[in-house]
Amino acid sequence: MIDVLFTADFGRRALVAATVVGLVAPVVGAFLVQRRLSLVGDGIGHLALAGVAVGVLVGVSGVWGALVVALLGAVLLEALRVRGRLTGDLSLALIFYLGIAAGAVGLSLAGRFDTSVLGVLFGTLFALTWADVGVIALLGAVVLAAVLALYRPLLAVALDEETARAGGLPVDALNLVLVALTALLVVGGMRVVGLLLVAALMVVPVAAGSKVAHSFRATLGWAVGVGAASAWVGLLMAAWHGDLVPGGTIVLTAIAAFVGFAVVGRRTAVGHRPRRTA
């Protein structure tokens, strides 16, 4: 069954789309994790479900609805964070509930609360068209190009926002760019691993890379490798079995990689201890 990934059109489409998201998701995720914003991707993902419902209700594609609402939601989340309203988990939890509830109600109103919702939540990787793959590749390319162009200022802000602000960096604008890129990535990954799991591909490979790297750049390199490898291995497992949801196998593969890296790694990502003397 594995050969369908290379011989059948639907398999090749799945492989290309999963590879793009597996490669690009950790690139944005690394900055989110460093800034302790790991759950922001989840928040935007939940809001995007409401966007899918809006898209269906107004008669456009659910993807475009998700894109608009995810971008607006990203700006809202950033505004809440800047005003200190997003410091605890309660605010983020409320955002999660708002997105899921509004999505469920909106899809019900449109008469579309059926099994297709599962595809939105967990991905429809084997049902992509080449047009879908094109949109995913375009979103991935935009995100990657933006991060490459802004890598140094984004890293400076991620390391120490206050010092970056004191140094004259456009911190607020850079923060907006980061959450907007997260929103694009959420929508890009929606059809691949689903809205409930796309944030995992931003965070888990980064957590794995952090266990063996000594620098941010090396962490990013490892994370991209883990993300892409997880996409391939997860997809191979789903294709081999035939009944498994690829979104689930991809994320489980990434988590297995994290456990493996944690075993061989020498440090924890949080809660480090100095080893040298002054």
Next chain:
Amino acid sequence: MRVTAAIEGRGLRFGYGAVPVLDGLEVSVDRGQLVVLTGPNGSGKSTLIRLVVGLLSPDDGTILVLGRPASDPGVRRSIGYAPQGSPGRMVLPVSVTEVVASGLVTGWRGGRRDGDVGAALDAVGMTELGAECVFELSGGQQQRAVIARALVGDRPVLILDEPTTGIDRAFRPRLVEELRRRADAGAAVVVVSHDPDDFHDVCDRILFMEDGQVRDVGHDEFHTLEQEAGS
């Protein structure tokens, strides 16, 4: 012809809520000066520093850096700033070189000049540690990385908050010497310190903050004030 001061505060007022911290404060620091800013806890040293680097805005008065408002992002790019403590909230591994190089980023693009990073690492005695992960270093070494981030790029204004705190005594003279050298090269160097003795022999001025004001004091007067505060 009047020479523009590197840092100039006129009639500065600032308070947290109803509590005034700065009360019509006047201050001026010229290029080429190494100045120690000291005073008791809560006297407003950090507040004044945060006004200079544009992290706070005064309730009243003006604060100019190189003749331009401190709130101007363009002028803030002329300031090397080292806050007290660790180089930020490190969740992921970050190398010392990455921390120091982040000090070169001043805009949307930001440039990295490896030579500058190497010189800054050398200035704080960490040439061999550039590839090390910051959170595997001691607190003192992390503080040195913060200082290197402020020194990189040879900015004309340097602001360092308690740079000697946590740093071993053997290294302090080298740091003091480096800051003196920067001042002699034309930079305005302001060091916030509870212990001006580190800079006793080399600083040009000691500014003492108290009751929302700042004034120049000599070394002897500073020690008298310190003893009075301790008695």
